[in-house]
Amino acid sequence: MNAARTTGQVRVVGTGLLGTSIGLGLRALGLDVVLANRSPAALRLAIDYGAGRAAAEGDDPAIVVVAVSPDSTADLVATELAAYPNALVTDVASVKAGILADLETRGADVARYLGSHPMAGRERGGAMSARADIFLGRPWVITPHARSTDAQVFALENLAVDLGSVPVRMSPEEHDRGVAVISHVPQVVSSLLAARLIDAADAVPALAGQGLRDTTRIAGSDPELWIQILGQNAGPVNEVLRSFRDDLDAVIAALRDPDAPGAPSSIASTLTRGNTGVARIPGKHGRDQRFTLLVVKVADRPGELARLLTEIGEEDVNMEDLRLEHSPGAQLGFAEIAVLPEKAHTLAAALVARGWSLAEDPRMSGAAR
Amino acid sequence: MNAARTTGQVRVVGTGLLGTSIGLGLRALGLDVVLANRSPAALRLAIDYGAGRAAAEGDDPAIVVVAVSPDSTADLVATELAAYPNALVTDVASVKAGILADLETRGADVARYLGSHPMAGRERGGAMSARADIFLGRPWVITPHARSTDAQVFALENLAVDLGSVPVRMSPEEHDRGVAVISHVPQVVSSLLAARLIDAADAVPALAGQGLRDTTRIAGSDPELWIQILGQNAGPVNEVLRSFRDDLDAVIAALRDPDAPGAPSSIASTLTRGNTGVARIPGKHGRDQRFTLLVVKVADRPGELARLLTEIGEEDVNMEDLRLEHSPGAQLGFAEIAVLPEKAHTLAAALVARGWSLAEDPRMSGAAR
Numbered sequence: 001m002n003a004a005r006t007t008g009q010v011r012v013v014g015t016g017l018l019g020t021s022i023g024l025g026l027r028a029l030g031l032d033v034v035l036a037n038r039s040p041a042a043l044r045l046a047i048d049y050g051a052g053r054a055a056a057e058g059d060d061p062a063i064v065v066v067a068v069s070p071d072s073t074a075d076l077v078a079t080e081l082a083a084y085p086n087a088l089v090t091d092v093a094s095v096k097a098g099i100l101a102d103l104e105t106r107g108a109d110v111a112r113y114l115g116s117h118p119m120a121g122r123e124r125g126g127a128m129s130a131r132a133d134i135f136l137g138r139p140w141v142i143t144p145h146a147r148s149t150d151a152q153v154f155a156l157e158n159l160a161v162d163l164g165s166v167p168v169r170m171s172p173e174e175h176d177r178g179v180a181v182i183s184h185v186p187q188v189v190s191s192l193l194a195a196r197l198i199d200a201a202d203a204v205p206a207l208a209g210q211g212l213r214d215t216t217r218i219a220g221s222d223p224e225l226w227i228q229i230l231g232q233n234a235g236p237v238n239e240v241l242r243s244f245r246d247d248l249d250a251v252i253a254a255l256r257d258p259d260a261p262g263a264p265s266s267i268a269s270t271l272t273r274g275n276t277g278v279a280r281i282p283g284k285h286g287r288d289q290r291f292t293l294l295v296v297k298v299a300d301r302p303g304e305l306a307r308l309l310t311e312i313g314e315e316d317v318n319m320e321d322l323r324l325e326h327s328p329g330a331q332l333g334f335a336e337i338a339v340l341p342e343k344a345h346t347l348a349a350a351l352v353a354r355g356w357s358l359a360e361d362p363r364m365s366g367a368a369r
Numbered sequence: 370m371n372a373a374r375t376t377g378q379v380r381v382v383g384t385g386l387l388g389t390s391i392g393l394g395l396r397a398l399g400l401d402v403v404l405a406n407r408s409p410a411a412l413r414l415a416i417d418y419g420a421g422r423a424a425a426e427g428d429d430p431a432i433v434v435v436a437v438s439p440d441s442t443a444d445l446v447a448t449e450l451a452a453y454p455n456a457l458v459t460d461v462a463s464v465k466a467g468i469l470a471d472l473e474t475r476g477a478d479v480a481r482y483l484g485s486h487p488m489a490g491r492e493r494g495g496a497m498s499a500r501a502d503i504f505l506g507r508p509w510v511i512t513p514h515a516r517s518t519d520a521q522v523f524a525l526e527n528l529a530v531d532l533g534s535v536p537v538r539m540s541p542e543e544h545d546r547g548v549a550v551i552s553h554v555p556q557v558v559s560s561l562l563a564a565r566l567i568d569a570a571d572a573v574p575a576l577a578g579q580g581l582r583d584t585t586r587i588a589g590s591d592p593e594l595w596i597q598i599l600g601q602n603a604g605p606v607n608e609v610l611r612s613f614r615d616d617l618d619a620v621i622a623a624l625r626d627p628d629a630p631g632a633p634s635s636i637a638s639t640l641t642r643g644n645t646g647v648a649r650i651p652g653k654h655g656r657d658q659r660f661t662l663l664v665v666k667v668a669d670r671p672g673e674l675a676r677l678l679t680e681i682g683e684e685d686v687n688m689e690d691l692r693l694e695h696s697p698g699a700q701l702g703f704a705e706i707a708v709l710p711e712k713a714h715t716l717a718a719a720l721v722a723r724g725w726s727l728a729e730d731p732r733m734s735g736a737a738r
Contacts, residue, residue, distance in 0.1 A: 059614040082512035121577050167573060178573040181565050191643025192616050196550050196609055198646050204535060204547040207488055207508050213650060214583040215555045221644035222555050226640050231627040238624040240565055247561050248614055255607040258600035271595050274560025274588035277567050281496065281575040281582060297502075305691070306678030312627045317640050322674070323692055 004029035005158035011036065011055070011084070015046035016125060017121065018092050019313050020130035023051030023273040025163040026245025028132050046127045063159060070228040074102035078260070081109045083316055088152050090116045094179060094261030095232040096143045110145070113153045115172060117141040117179070118165060125222075137202035139166035143172040156180035181238035187218055187226055188241065194219030247273075294337045297357040308335060308356065314352045317343045373398035377431025380405065380424070380453070382445055385438035387461050388436030389499035392420030394532040395439065397501050401478035403428050415496045415721070429453070435460040439597040443471035450478045457521050463548060464601040465512045465541035481520045482490040484512040484541060487534060490610040494591075502533060504639060509534035549605035555593055556587055557610065574673065600630030615702045616642075659690045659711035663706045677704060685720045687713045 010026055010036040011018045022044065023033045033052030037043035046298055047054060064080045064087045080089045081103075089112055093099060096115045103110050120138040130348055140160035144153050155295055157167040172176065196214040247270065252338040255267040298304050310317065321338035339347055346359055379395055380403040381388045392402045392415065402421030404410040416423060426470065431454045433449045435442055442462040449458045450472075458481055462468060467486045472479050489507040509529035513522050526536040539547065545641040566574055599606055616639065623635040668674050690707035708716055717727055 011520040041547065119578055120557065121578075138578075140578065153568065159439075168576070170572060174570060174572075178408070178570065181569050181573055181578050182581045184556050185565060186562060186581050188620055189558055189562050189618075190580075190584050190638065191640050193555060193622070194644075194646035195616060195642040196554060196613060196638070196646065197649045198642060200550045200649070201543060201547065203539060203543075204550055206651055207547055208535070208551050208650045209488055209490075209507075211559075212478045212551045212555050214586050215559050216643075216647045216650065218580045219581050219647040221640070223637055223640035224646065226635050227633060230636055231633065234624040234627045237619055241621050241624070244561055244565060245614065245617055245621065247564060248557075248610065251557055251561070252607055252614065253608070255599065258603045263405045264596060267596050267599055268592055269593035270557065270564070271560050271590070272569060273564040273589075275563075275584075275592065277563035277565065277587040278585045279587065280566045280569070282575055282693055303679070303682035305688070306675055306682050309675035309678055310672070311429055319668065320499045320675070 004162045005156070006031060006063070006162050009034060009060060010159070011059065011061035011064045011080075011087070013037075013066045013080060014068035015042055015051065015126040015127050016067060017127070017129050017134075018052045018118065019065065019133060020046045020049060020127040021066055021120075021134045022067065022092075022163065024130055024132040025135065026050065026159075027052060029162055032163075038104070043130045046130075049127060049130065051127070051130065061087045063087060063155060064089045068289050069225065070095060070232055074099045074106070077104050077113055078103060080110040081112055085109075085112075087112065087113060089153055090156055091112050092116060092233075093185070093227055096141075096175045097110060097228055098176075100143075100145055100172050112152075114145075114148050114156055115143045116156055117143070117175060118160070118163075121163070135160070136164040138165055138169045141168045141170055141175050141178075143170055143175050145172060159178075166236065169204045175232050177236045177239075179286060180240045181234055182234055184230060184237045185244065187269065188230065188237070189223060189244070190219040191221075192218055221228045292339055293340045294339065294344060294348055294351070294358060295349060296335045296337060298335050305335060308351075311351070311354055311356075312337070315347055317347045371533045373400050375432070375524070375531050378403060378429060379457070379528070380430035380433045380449075381430065382406075382419055382433065382435045382449060383423060383437035384411055384420065384496050384657055385436060385493040386496070386503075387487065388434065388500050389415045389418060389420045389496040390489075391434055391436065391461075391505045391532065393418065393499055393501040394504065396421060398531055400531075403430060411496065415499075418496060418499065420496070420499065426673045430456045432456060432524060433458045434528075438594065439464060439601055443468045443475070446482055447472060447475050447477040450481055454478075454481075456481065457524055458482050458556060459525055461485060461487055462601075463598055465510075465544045467545075467601045468512055469512075469541050479514070480516045481521075481526055483514075483517050484659070485525055485529070486510040486512070486544060487529070487532075489534070504529070505533035507534055508537045510537045510539055510544050510545050510547075512539055514541060545602050546588075546608075547603045549602055550607045553599060553602055554609045554613065556590060556605070557599065558613070559585055560587040562591075566671060660707035661710045663708065663713060663717055663720070663727060665704045665706060665720060667704050674704060677720075680720070680725075681706070681716065686716045 010030045012023050015035055015037045016061060023035055027050055028035050033132055035043060035046050035052040036055055049345060060085055064084055066076045068076055070093045073091045077091055078091055091099065094117055096117060100110065110167045118140045120136055140158045140328045142153060142322040160167040250266055251270050254263040257263060296308060298308055314345050319337050319339060319341055352358060378401045381392050382405045384404055384406045392404055392505060395402050397418055403424050404415050404421040405424055412658060430453055433453055435445045436447060437445055439462045441622060442460045446458055446460055460468065463486055465486060469479065472482055487504055487509045489503045511522060511525045529536040619635055620639050623632040640655050665677060667677055686708055688708060692705040720726060
């Protein structure tokens, strides 16, 4: 049994990364997927990738997914609501309340519009980056409003589950406040932080460690997309930015005279509140305590890592995660291997017996780096 | 030939992560390393790890490395200068100008003090996390002052090179301004950003993607260490924080009415300046354009990744970097393999011919995620 929960035809408007990925995922389940794109060449490409077929006379979609840029979304949702009076129309834009308000202003049939936001993506967009599994295990927020029905919510939840996502219900306003905190403000802050490098002395950027790389990675994001997102979620983003600024002002004041009474505790509070905040983020990357990390030295030549992994396989241990680290120019790398804690000691002993060199005592590991 | 450039005895004061790692690296080169620590138990542990021997009557170090917490550093440097009148004394603290000023105030023999800062570390400290190769390929900043001699600078450069580091010369002030930008301000900003999560609704942190994880990872750092660092580098850190705040104020003003004249271009400038800044960071992690990324689907069972890497080895291609990604609970992962661009097409074709499924068109790749 591999049948889709979703029934009926699905029409996907916009064949960028998300639209094409949705099409690929639904086609893999055997659903009839109709694709639309204002660019005939882009449409042909997505069809060629197997994400669906072109529209035809008599199409009658049960669900329309509008997957276009944020500031074209309301426009196209309104068009689709009018064109397919039997369809439930959703979108995938990363800001929700403004689109609903826009549709209401236009007098669109919002009773058939139910917004959603799959929290999936990649830095590079376009149909060519699409893959059926970008939604796997990722949240898919569905944002019911006053006129939404249970049946509509179930229909979108089924679509999300069909694509491997975890559906999450929130009001449009809750969603927008949430993404301000977890996505939009981090983007602004990362961009502002990276901009400090512009005027740094030439020797300075080369001193960068993983901390700077991590905190500024998303500063490389596409400005055009983010101008739209920030503009559409300006209220919630600004509220969070203002609280950030208030706390920043306190740090600046404390650092003016760091030994003055109250200054050390103010700086300490900033740092411990950061600890508290980051501890709320669930999941495996970076600070996952469910796994033990073994760090194995691997010579930088073809076949060495393969040999290591083959031997780990021979020990019948499954790696939960793996990261290869090597310094520029070094003839040596480190394979950081995450395994279940109960496997760590046996595996470490077995690897040492096989002649591998472990860079770290497994008792100490867990969240190295 | 594997002889050390460093000659003479090296005394390491403080056997935490850095001190013990220095000892391990120098012992591996056959040097006589004397260890000191105010805690006898910690000293015994570092000796037990093989990082050096205990002090003995008649020790006459050529170089003393003080590797203690930032706010004990000046104190211990002064003590060591007095105890070993023939030695060049250095330290590894992450702030430099204040220590020199402090020594001058104390009337210490600063002509024999030459500060340094190896840009290496791990999230977890302590002798148990030490390894000889944490300095490999990392910059080691050496900060000559008015009374430093070439011979002293060469001696520390030799020590750094012996440990696999890349020596970099800067004045103490240049260093402190540099680390404010690349390390201390990112720490403050990451902590302030993570603190936004404290008051978020319960469902919100689970929506986090890689962007939030990356930008807040260092918010998990040890507050006690960072209070010292920020306090000692308060001036340069505050200067950068104030420029950050000025730009933040501009964003907040623009988002108050994002469609007003001037607002979109102000937001755009924030984002493009972030692009410009992050592009100054060299190196391979995240956004290295020197390599092409191939994304290969790998079933989540023992041996699959090993088979993939064996077959890549058979194609005689060296991986420059590798990252395994898999979603919680998924039966499928993605191996992101960085290779030289000229190898990418041949390898992609060979892997497909061997039955592997590539998740992305290599023409489009480069900096996925």
